[in-house]
Amino acid sequence: MKAINVGIIGVSGYTGLELLKMLINHPIFTLTYCANTEGETTICELHPALFGVSDLAVEKVDLDHAARECELIFLALPHKTAMQTAKGLLERGVKIVDLSADYRLTQENYEAFYCEHEDVENLEHAVYSIPELHGKSAMGARLIANPGCHVTASLLALAPFLEHIDLTHPIFIDSKTGVSGAGKSPSASAHYVSVNDNINCYNIIKHRHAIEIEQHASLLCSGDVHVTFVPSLVPMTRGMLACVYATLKLDVDPLSVMEEFYKNRPFVRVRTAPPHTKMTSGTNFADVYAACDGNALVAICAIDNLMRGASSQAVVNANMMMGLPEEMGIPKIAYIP
Numbered sequence: 001m002k003a004i005n006v007g008i009i010g011v012s013g014y015t016g017l018e019l020l021k022m023l024i025n026h027p028i029f030t031l032t033y034c035a036n037t038e039g040e041t042t043i044c045e046l047h048p049a050l051f052g053v054s055d056l057a058v059e060k061v062d063l064d065h066a067a068r069e070c071e072l073i074f075l076a077l078p079h080k081t082a083m084q085t086a087k088g089l090l091e092r093g094v095k096i097v098d099l100s101a102d103y104r105l106t107q108e109n110y111e112a113f114y115c116e117h118e119d120v121e122n123l124e125h126a127v128y129s130i131p132e133l134h135g136k137s138a139m140g141a142r143l144i145a146n147p148g149c150h151v152t153a154s155l156l157a158l159a160p161f162l163e164h165i166d167l168t169h170p171i172f173i174d175s176k177t178g179v180s181g182a183g184k185s186p187s188a189s190a191h192y193v194s195v196n197d198n199i200n201c202y203n204i205i206k207h208r209h210a211i212e213i214e215q216h217a218s219l220l221c222s223g224d225v226h227v228t229f230v231p232s233l234v235p236m237t238r239g240m241l242a243c244v245y246a247t248l249k250l251d252v253d254p255l256s257v258m259e260e261f262y263k264n265r266p267f268v269r270v271r272t273a274p275p276h277t278k279m280t281s282g283t284n285f286a287d288v289y290a291a292c293d294g295n296a297l298v299a300i301c302a303i304d305n306l307m308r309g310a311s312s313q314a315v316v317n318a319n320m321m322m323g324l325p326e327e328m329g330i331p332k333i334a335y336i337p
Contacts, residue, residue, distance in 0.1 A: 004322055007033030007066055009085060010076035011058055013184045015099055017047050018311035019074050024054050026329035029318070033069040035061045061085065067092035072322065074314055075099060083119040086143065090122055095321060096143045097314045103145035104128055104212055113208035129317050131326060132265045133159050133220060138320035146317055149309025150175045150209045150231055153242035155216060156268065156286045157301035160261035161246065162221035165297070169247035171227045173213065178236040181305045195235045204230045239277030240305040246297045254290035254297065262288070266327055275302040282335035284312035
């Protein structure tokens with residue numbers, strides 16, 4: 001099979017590093033271009049853990065050079081910067097998998113929670129893809145909006161039950177994330193002294209990922225889904241556990257519902273006991289579980305926030321975009337212990 005040249009713009013952060021780990025060893029994707037805002041370094045200087053693995057140059061972003069080198073580029077950039085970069089690359093014929101929030105929402109929802117959208121034309125054609133929930137929609141796409149960690153975990157727990165849930169009752173989502181979800185740049189809230197021996201909720205109820213969960217859950221069930229979303233920061237490096245609480249319309253066997261919904265989906269594992277985040281660490285697996293007491297439902301999903309919540313899901317989507325097997329080059333063995 002012919003090699004496909006790919007690149008990463010925004011290679012400095014944690015999601016950029018995870019992309020590097022997968023793309024360096026991918027059997028078809030050949031990493032030919034890496035960039036950040038400064039350039040003038042190499043992968044192994046930027047990420048010393050990759051010393052002796054790759055010394056590919058990290059350049060300052062140059063869209064013309066990127067387009068000459070690559071058929072596909074992963075954007076691991078902040079919102080707003082991502083859409084500015086994506087627009088230029090799409091004009092140059094490059095396919096994009098965007099890990100930011102810039103193409104995940106309708107214009108109205110995006111502008112209510114982020115900023116003015118500067119690429120509405122491409123926003124209308126972006127493909128939002130959690131493969132288990134959106135099927136083969138990524139195949140042949142030019143621009144994929146890669147969902148983030150809180151939304152991926154929440155939707156994978158919630159989606160199997162949307163037809164069984166009484167949507168007139170509240171849906172509560174409690175989603176706990178490791179500190180790497182705050183990004184690589186230092187901040188007071190992610191300082192060791194703030195995080196160690198501590199747990200705290202942040203941006204409760206009005207968190208901007210709530211509208212993303214609502215928008216895409218509503219599309220999945222052709223209904224009107226509202227959630228109360230509470231994210232928490234916990235003292236671990238990586239991992240995410242989303243717990244969904246809802247009211248069922250009728251009695252169901254929750255594990256049977258999940259097993260049927262995710263039948264033949266290689267990256268969702270239905271557990272018979274509540275999953276731990278370590279079970280998925282370093283992989284693209286989403287481990288799910290559900291239980292009910294009468295009409296009270298609890299549905300749980302554990303993922304690696306940097307992998308399934310960002311980089312490995314992006315590579316799965318890129319595989320599908322380019323007509324490759326979904327599992328190609330995707331890690332399956334967890335970091336244990």
